Amino acid sequence: MTIITILGFLLIIIGLWGMLTRKHLFRIILGFSIIDTGIHLVIVSLGYIKGRTAPIFDADLSPIDAINRIVDPIPSALVLTAIVIGLAVTALMLVYVIQMHRHKGSLEISDYEELKW
Amino acid sequence: MIKRFFSLIFVVLLALVFLPLVTEIKPLSELGMTSAKYAEDGAAELGAANLVTSVVVTYRGLDTLGEVTVLFITTAGIGFMLRRKTILPEKKRRASEILKSGTSFLLPLIILFGVYIFVHGHLTPGGGFQGGVVIASAIVLLMLSDINMHPDHNILNWLESLSGAFYVIMGILGLILAGGFLDNRFLPLGEFGKIFSAGAIPVIYSLIGLKVGAELVGILNKLGREDK
Numbered sequence: 001m002t003i004i005t006i007l008g009f010l011l012i013i014i015g016l017w018g019m020l021t022r023k024h025l026f027r028i029i030l031g032f033s034i035i036d037t038g039i040h041l042v043i044v045s046l047g048y049i050k051g052r053t054a055p056i057f058d059a060d061l062s063p064i065d066a067i068n069r070i071v072d073p074i075p076s077a078l079v080l081t082a083i084v085i086g087l088a089v090t091a092l093m094l095v096y097v098i099q100m101h102r103h104k105g106s107l108e109i110s111d112y113e114e115l116k117w
Numbered sequence: 118m119i120k121r122f123f124s125l126i127f128v129v130l131l132a133l134v135f136l137p138l139v140t141e142i143k144p145l146s147e148l149g150m151t152s153a154k155y156a157e158d159g160a161a162e163l164g165a166a167n168l169v170t171s172v173v174v175t176y177r178g179l180d181t182l183g184e185v186t187v188l189f190i191t192t193a194g195i196g197f198m199l200r201r202k203t204i205l206p207e208k209k210r211r212a213s214e215i216l217k218s219g220t221s222f223l224l225p226l227i228i229l230f231g232v233y234i235f236v237h238g239h240l241t242p243g244g245g246f247q248g249g250v251v252i253a254s255a256i257v258l259l260m261l262s263d264i265n266m267h268p269d270h271n272i273l274n275w276l277e278s279l280s281g282a283f284y285v286i287m288g289i290l291g292l293i294l295a296g297g298f299l300d301n302r303f304l305p306l307g308e309f310g311k312i313f314s315a316g317a318i319p320v321i322y323s324l325i326g327l328k329v330g331a332e333l334v335g336i337l338n339k340l341g342r343e344d345k
Contacts, residue, residue, distance in 0.1 A: 002144065009135045013128055020124035049145045055156070055168035056242065057309075063160035070168065072145060072152045077172040081184050084246050084329075088191035091336050095198045098340075 004045035011038030025097045025107045029090060036086040040079045047075030164306035165239040165315035173244065174318050178299030182288065185328060189281065192332045199339050212262045220262035227255035235326030239315040245322040249329025256334045268338050277331040280324040287321050 015034030022028055048071050055070040057063055097107070104111055148156055155172060165171045173181055235248025260266055291300035301321070307314035 002139065005142070006139055009132075009139060012135070013132055016131060017124065017128050020127065021121055046142070047145065049148075054242070056240075057160055057166045057168070066160070066168075067148060067153055067156045070148075070156055072148055073155060073168045073172050074149075074152050076169045077177060080169065080173055080244075080246065081180060084184055085187055088188050091340075092191050092194055094340070095195045099198055 002045075004048070005042055008038045008041030008045060011035070011041060014038075023108050023110055025100065025109060028109065029093050029097070032093065033086070033090055036082075036090075040082055040086075043075045043079050043082070047072035160309065163301055163315060163318065164309055165301075165318050166309065167239055167241065167244075169242075170239045170244055170318060170322070171315075174239075174321050175299060175301050178288065178321075181325070182284065182299070185281065185284065185325060188329065188332055189277070192277075192335055195336055195339055211264065216262045220258050224255055224259060227258070228252055231255065231326070231330070235322050236319060237312065238322040238326075239318045240312065245325025246329050248322075248326040249331075250333060252326070252330035253333035253337065256330075257337055260337070268334055270335075270338070273331045273335045273338070277328055277335065280328040280331070284321060284324045284328065287317055287324070291317065 012035050015031045015036075015038060018031030018034060019028050022031065052069055052071045053061060055066070055073040055076070057066065061069060100112065101107060106112075147153075155168060155176060159168050159171045159176075160166070163171045163175050165175075231248045231251035231254075233248075234243040234251055235245045238244030238248070256268060260268075288299040290303055292298045294303035296302065299321070301316035301318045304316040304320070306316050312319070
């Protein structure tokens with residue numbers, strides 16, 4: 001589980017590096033998606049408890065001893081929310097890119113200097 | 118080059134910020150107080166076999182309502198940004214025979230699978246969001262295989278609005294008939310682990326599934342029509 005946490009942070013860093021150094025708008029959005037995935041991995045890994053199982057009751061997992069046998073369900077529920085919001089934000093960013101391309105016909109971030117300081 | 122150097126410094130600093138988080142955090146060995154409460158009482162209280170679903174739909178149902186609202190606002194925003202008239206391109210390559218036959222074979226199966234996922238959200242891994250996405254993927258396949266196929270905008274809007282409204286109505290019914298907003302216990306809890314169990318959770322998750330599916334198809338439809 002710590003290895004998953006480390007991998008999640010690594011993905012966040014890789015995504016941020018991509019967002020900072022790439023010039024193409026789609027690649028910046030890809031960097032954002034990678035950060036998003038990394039954050040999901042970190043949150044899920046924080047709720048993991050070694051040797052335990054998923055919080056879904058069936059023939060093998062009765063609700064009586066659940067407290068000692070399941071991983072934390074709250075991070076999973078949070079990540080479920082976060083994935084959908086990430087999808088929505090990504091779609092919105094792609095539409096911004098379409099609008100920007102309509103105005104200037106370019107997908108390079110260096111061609112948009114109006115807001116640069 | 119100098120810019121790249123600064124980016125590198127920034128990223129390394131961020132890694133230093135994360136370092137204590139990795140080294141200091143002890144792996145969880147016990148459930149926290151809230152989680153322990155959910156694990157102990159969740160199954161008996163709400164009757165859903167999937168504890169994550171109990172948390173998402175009932176215990177934190179208000180968050181999910183907010184999440185669905187965010188998705189709705191995104192769809193509205195995308196519709197607003199792409200509101201200028203879109204001219205469909207005259208010439209588009211027709212789909213190949215393989216794609217067409219494959220679509221007509223797979224389409225009902227994929228839709229059935231999506232419905233299965235959101236109807237069984239309270240029993241198995243899955244639920245409204247996942248099922249809605251699977252259904253949207255079936256419609257994308259249809260749009261790819263038939264270039265003149267475009268889902269009816271009005272039907273999508275009505276489907277989305279009605280399922281959203283019924284979601285809120287279910288919540289208010291919980292407020293009136295049971296313990297609180299989005300409480301699922303105003304419908305009988307049924308037998309634990311069966312499909313007709315867990316009160317209103319399957320109904321709410323099906324509504325979420327329909328809403329998410331309609332919204333995603335709407336987004337993809339708007340993006341797909343986009344052409345100069």
